[in-house]
Amino acid sequence: MGSVNRAARFKYSQISNLLFSGRSRGTISAEACFDSTSRRLISPCYHLGWSQNASFCSNSARHHGKDSSSIDLNQYPSDKIRNFSIIAHVDHGKSTLADRLLELTGTIKKGHGQPQYLDKLQVERERGITVKAQTATMFHTHNFLGSDTNFLLNLIDTPGHVDFSYEVSRSLAACQGALLVVDAAQGVQAQTVANFYLAFESNLTVIPVINKIDQPTADPDRVKEQLKSMFDLDPNDALLTSAKTGLGLEKVLPAVIERIPPPPGKCTSPLRMLLLDSYYDEYKGVICHVAVVDGSITKGDKISSAATGRSYEILDVGIMHPELTPTGILLTGQVGYIVTGMRSTKEARIGDTLHHSRSHVEPLPGFKAAKHMVFSGLYPADGSDFEALNHAIERLTCNDASVSVTKESSQALGMGFRCGFLGLLHMDVFHQRLEQEHEAHVISTVPTVPYIFEYSDGSKVIVQNPASLPSDPKHRLTACMEPTVIATIIMPSEYVGAVITLCSDRRGEQLEYSFIDSQRAFMKYRLPLREIVVDFYNELKSITSGYASFDYEEAEYQASDLVKLDILLNGQPVDAMATIVHRSKAPRVGRELVDKLKKFIDRQMFEITIQAAIGSKIIARETLSALRKNVLAKCYGGDVTRKRKLLEKQKEGKKRMKRVGSVDIPQEAFHELLKVG
């Protein structure tokens, strides 16, 4: 992820220089073509598009129907294949557009199948996001260069969020073009920018689609201007659509076929297959989404992984049309699935190159291991449920191998797990999936980032759990380092002041500040990752009435004055509540934590002191007075059962609490602490 982003940043600064100095589109194309990291050059004739002078007729190839036996992939050599993805800021209409294209090509029946067809997880549907890559193969007849030709179109749906930028880069690596969907009213947003540069980085042909033009507030001309000024995209190339009403959709697939080049692989070369994503199926085991870059694959072939060296036999191979449809083969440029008898998705590394075991190939570029940016402790809400949580996490990591899991234990919370995530959204999604798909009830500790502490004896500690950092170290601390990010924020210009205040409050360093049009400002900040881990986005949204958009990419570590902040109840530290904060923030964070705890811990039979401390120095303190009254002095007649139920409820409540020393801490207190920045 790192070098991809660094490359992107490098290019971004080049490009933004170009953009804001008003240089022409031709120059940018030239830049792209000269990019030394490129896997292939963009063919100018594809890039320019052929649609301007000819009128084509375009039809979905319905004759394929659902009968998989009639699909003969041999009819689709590379030049009749187009691989593309749809990229967009959240809620700009990516999933609806995908649904419409699937309907238009008869891949799914209109009105059948659920909306957001490709977003299969509950969490994806609820949040309107894509977490896992999906592919769908469509067939479409199009009058191409004067004759009706059948095309095979692969839509590769990618996650849109920065947490998954590595996964996105791998998905885009399998594409030659992308539909850049922009909401006609909202215009270019932070994720639009990030996604554009990811596509640009991968040398994709970008087809701008200005969507939701049926909205009363739609202003496609303004969006065209933004696309021109930000990305140097020709306003004439933009398609105007409403995925909701169907307006303009008929132009989308012709544009895909005419503007996007076919996949460039060689059918005569040995097999190289890019692993896009994988998921675990109860019956079939691990199913991998793959793109055949060179050569071809047939059921029964023996293949090997370049990353792990393991070998597998292809037990089943086919396309997603839109569900698993066996074809027995996949040819150069085609995208589909394989089943190999892998036991766990941990073996299926995203970005890995799969090849025939008998041949040696140069692995495809860009493979990297998952890098964990955010850590959090996960504990069973009910201490006795450790085994259940263990089981749930095992099952979920089966489907999401990018989470790192190690066992840890806490005095306050008992046995649990320290989990590493790609980013905040990834963490959130993992929590939600644990609860929704595996019915696990968890307490998670305040998310933290991997800090580096160096001591005078030369020892160096990477801290993933603040509790593990000694409050009184034996050796003098010589340096602490914390990870940073480069954040892109786009907002209406009236909110600039508030956003600058927020970013400097979060120890941000402004790198860029400009305007993308008369109403919208664009800023780049270097921010400590810790500062955006908790509550940054919510805060940003609230100070800008929801109009700001935000994205970030990983950047390097920086030296920082960090301290461990302990929370003590009646003098006893609560390990699960320890955090690492910047020294300047410690008094405020300490005060907030103490106040929150006072609010969420119920009064008990004894007085409780709540303190925040750095080492032995107390920086905030509150006292919770003893409970004064808890009695049922009511005439229930002989209704003893009702009385007892009330008391049993109280007992159950106690059972769900976590006990530190003599103090019972309700679960809500832990949940609430997550919200303290």
Place this chain on the structure above:
Amino acid sequence: MPKLPFGSVLTSFPTITRPPGLFKSIKNTFEQTPQTVRQNATLTATITPPHKLPPASAYVHLPFCRKRCHYCDFPIIALGSSSAVDDDPRIVNYIQTLCREIKATPVESSANPPLETVFFGGGTPSLVPPKLVSLVLETLGSKFGLSSEAEISMEMDPGTFDRDQLREFLELGVNRVSLGVQAFQDDLLKACGRAHGVKEVYEAIDNLKACGVDNWSMDLISSLPHQTPEMWEESLRLTIQSEPTHVSVYDLQVEQGTKFGILYTPGEFPLPSEDLSAEFYRMASRMLGNAGYDHYEISSYCKSGYLCKHNYTYWKCEPFYGFGLGAASYVNGIRMSRPRKLKDFMHYVQSLENGVFNGEDGRFETSDLAMDAIMLALRTSRGLNLKTFGKAFGFTLVHSLCKVYQPYMESGHVVFLDDKGRSIEADEFSRLVSDDYKESDALAFLRLSDPDGFLLSNELISHAFSVIGS
């Protein structure tokens, strides 16, 4: 906190088919410690657990009210203010159904003792015409027998009865009145939705005295909305001046689904704060104590010899019948609440008559018995008899209780007494509950202190529950 695998080793058993003596053998299954000679010796003694006794008490629910008070979530039937009650068909029909229920109730043994207590609760029982109450008492008498010494209590509200009516009730045998006064301030009574004012309160008290009712209870509610310490002090003072033999002080519970539940949040204005509400409780304990009332149960006070025998059967875990809408009963170890809706109650009585109703599911857990015993006994100033409890449920459990309560004994919330009724000092207590604990004469009773322990009784009792497990 030590935890016994108590719940897990207990068996549930059907009460009907339970052979005599099984209770004791079950006790053996959950005694964890090796038994001393002494303990073995106690096993041979005959113990009749309280729930095995035949019921000698009956609660009768008379649900009629003029209107529903704003805090009330009891099953009541509001009659409205205009109609005359004498021949109201709703009352007549209800009483008929009630009598059918009494008649259809199975009596296991012909050797049942006559009823020693009857309690007419409500609702507002004093709204029911005396001739109908008479019908109920006759039915009870012919079904179960009615001791000539029986305590027969009736809840009455100010403004619902005159002297003639009261005399009629007394002639029927009613010998104890529980007067629902609640407060001595018109504004508070109005805010509660009570159907009477302070004037009616004094009239009612005069009526009781004029008719020679010597055993009567004044029922009050503390922590009402807008109630100030001055008002509460006044209510307590006027109560003491009225010289009832018994005072019940209920602490307002804001129940879901009541008007108060919609309007108010406990501890928030206009309700008194938790601290003030605790102070109200202390004031009652102090003032009534000084006036010679014995605080014999969390919300009950009495002059010597006037405790409510009926209510005391509840605290002692003794069985009792229950009749009428929503009434609870405890027979053969099974606690059952009747339907709270009139229509459902009618169906219930029908099925009882048809012989198709046989208790809820006919099973109960021994751990339930233990929890009931603790919960109810700790409401009383007498407390939990550790010896009888130990004999019934095992001395390991007694030991666990002692351990759980040790910190609260030291903080003064819980008191342990020896067999002479003297409280045990902290250091002696630590010695007694050390790990080589033996059943000892020294530990006879466990009780909550007044008012500190009583005020936190829920908290303390739920600690005991956590030892028993579920």
